Every structure is written in C-alpha cells, then in structure tokens.
Amino acid sequence: MQSYDVYFAQRQHARNPNNQLKEATFGMNLEMNMLKKRFEKNIILNDISLALDPGVYGLLGANGSGKTTLMRIICGVIQADEGSIYYDGKNTKEEPDSFRSILGFLPQDFRYYPEFTGLKFMLYIAALKGLDKNQAIKKCDELLQLVGLEDVKNKKVKKYSGGMKQRLGIAQAMINDPEVLILDEPTVGLDPKERVRFRNLISSFSKEKIVILSTHIVSDVEYIADEILILHNGRIENRGPSTELVKEIExxxxxxxxxxxxxxxxxxxxxxxxxxxxxxxxxxxxxxxxxxxxxxxxxxxxxxxxxxxxxxxxxxx
Incomplete structure (x- = not known):
C-alpha cells in the first residue's frame, strides 16, 4: 500500500492542482422535487417533494418504507427514476463533485477496512474528501476525541466493538465539516450513554447544517429534531415538530x-x-x-x- 504522504498528495492534486481547498459553491437550502423510485414493479418513492433549511430532520417510517432509498438518492449513490434535487438552486446531478464536497453520509451498512486503525481509516476518508494532510490530522484527532475513540485510535478497527465502529462511522461522516449530513440508523449498536452523547453532538451544530437522520429509536429524534418527516407508503405523509404532529392522534x-x-x-x-x-x-x-x-x-x-x-x-x- 502506498504511503499516506503520497496518497494525500495525489488525491489533493487530482482534486485541486493549485493545492487550494475549493470553496463550496452551494448554499444552505436542500430541495427535492417530485422524486420517484421503482424497483421492478414496486413503487418505493412516489413524488417526494421537500424543502429543507438548516436544522435536524428525523425521518421516520416502517421497514421498507423507502427511508434508505431516499437517503441514497440524496447522496447520489443511486439515481431517482424521476425528479431532481437542488442545493442553493443548483441541480446536484449537474454538479455532483461540488455537492459531494459539502456532503457527509453514514450509510446503514457502514463499511470499513478491518486492518486499518481508527486513525488511519479517518485519514484515508479525509484524503478522499480532499483535505490536506496537516488539516486532516488535526480534524481526525478532534473527531475521534469527540466520539470517544481517542484512546483506541491506534487500535485496528476489526477489534472495535459494534458501538465503537458505529461511532467511527459518525466521525467519518463529519470529516469534511459537511453542510448536509445524512445519517441512516446512526444509533444502531450504541448504548444509552453513547446515544445521549450522539444526540448532544447533533444538537450542538444543528443550526449550521442540514441534518437528516433515520432511526427506529423514536426517542433519538424526539428530543433533537426540529421537524419529523413521516415517510408512509412512499410519500411524505406528514412533517412538523413532534409536539404538533402528535396532535393528529389526540x-x-x-x-x-x-x-x-x-x-x-x-x-x-x-x-x-x-x-x-x-x-x-x-x-x-x-x-x-x-x-x-x-x-x-x-x-x-x-x-x-x-x-x-x-x-x-x-x-x-
């Protein structure tokens, strides 16, 4: 495997020959317009339209309701059959690199390199995101401390517990200080204390980012989400603060x-x-x-x- 010095230099030059970090060309408004997605004959998403400003959005829905599909479409992992996504009025499909530069994503099936240490894995993700080495080392140390992995950062990831791996996943999603943060089941494997730490972390920067997180642990979004998005039968059935939404079933x-x-x-x-x-x-x-x-x-x-x-x-x- 090539050294990290060489890897960082190659990635940075490929992304930015002048060795200057590219400033984001997008603003802080995410808009989904009539998104549709089918798998075979099944309609998974049907005319999803949303406009989101900075804040935390809790995405709730049953298994198979399309939560993961929607998140993967936003992140460009898969494409919608119809519809479009805009960030600050710009079509993300037309400027994918610019959008990815301000995007953080924790997928439900978070993958890692088991032979990497926690720190080396974070440095690897930082290189993929285009951070220069000095900036990356500082940012990785800060995030590993933030998620409680500082003491095991030189331990191989394969030896981490399930909760530790999930915390590493949360840290890597924030490596580029994203403006849009997508978290698919981020609290899976976390014990109650770790979940509280996670909720406090999200709350601390919610005014500066658009955060969309899905979970089956309702309490994880009840206290931190500015709005709840109810995904039901392929549509956003309802949205709003939890205190307002519950009035529906009074x-x-x-x-x-x-x-x-x-x-x-x-x-x-x-x-x-x-x-x-x-x-x-x-x-x-x-x-x-x-x-x-x-x-x-x-x-x-x-x-x-x-x-x-x-x-x-x-x-x-």
Missing part, C-alpha cells in the same frame, strides 16, 4: 388494565404501543380511533404512538 391513545389471560385477544385486535405488569394485572397502551374497551381511559399521545399509528397501516403490517 383522542386515539388509551390505557387500561386487565387480566393477563385477556391480553392476547386485545393484541390480536389493536395496536399496542406498550404493556407492563402492575400488581397482578397487565397495563396496556392502545392506539385506536374508537374506545377499545369499556374501562379504557384516554391518555396523551407521544411521538412513538404516532409512529406506531402509521406503522400499523403499512402494507403487509
């Missing part, structure tokens, strides 16, 4: 306690967002437009209730 969330022997019947007929033991009974949290049981009492909805409300209506669910 009057549709109920709690009741009943004998354990009756739980299976209720589970078969209603969407249950939570259940717990209390004394000798089971307390169920039920999502239903109609009062599910005579002794059920109405309660305030949460974002997780809303997520399950849409999930129950997904095809095949």
């Amino acid at each position: 009057g549709h969330v109920w709690e009741c306690s009943l004998q354990p022997s009756l739980v299976d019947e209720v589970l078969a007929n209603y969407t249950i967002s939570n259940q717990k033991h209390e004394s000798e009974k089971m307390v169920l949290r039920i999502i239903s437009k109609e009062k599910p049981l005579e002794h059920a009492t109405m309660t305030q909805p949460t974002l997780e209730d809303l997520y399950l409300y849409y999930l129950k209506e997904e095809p095949g669910k």
